[in-house]
Amino acid sequence: MPGSSQLFALEDDIPMLLGVECSRCHLTWFPRVLLGCERCGSYGDDLTPRTFSSAGRLISSAEIKQVDGQYFTLASIALEDGPVIRAILDDEVPVSINDTVRASVIEDGDELAIRLHKR
C-alpha cells in the first residue's frame, strides 16, 4: 500500500494541494513551509494552513533530459487558487501554454505522487 504524501490530500480521489496563506498580506504558497511569509515576514499564528485546488493554467514548460536519456516535461502552473507551482506534466496528451491542467494521483514506487495533465 503506497504511503501518503505531505504535499497533498485526497478529497473524493481528487488531490488537493497542502499550502499556506499569510493572514496579514494574503500571499499564498505551496508546499506547506511554515518558516515565514516571504512577502511581509509574518510567522507563527499568522500563517494559516490551507488547501488549494490542483487545477490551473499552464504558463511555461520545458523538456528535461535525464542521465538515462529519457525526457520529462517540467511545467509552471498558475493554480486557480493563486500560487504558481512547478510540476511534472503527463505527456500523453500535448499541452499548450494557457491550457487548463489538472492533477491526478499515480503510484510512484512506495509513494503516491501527482502528475498534471490536460483537463
Ligand SMILES: [Zn+2]
Ligand atoms: Zn505575508
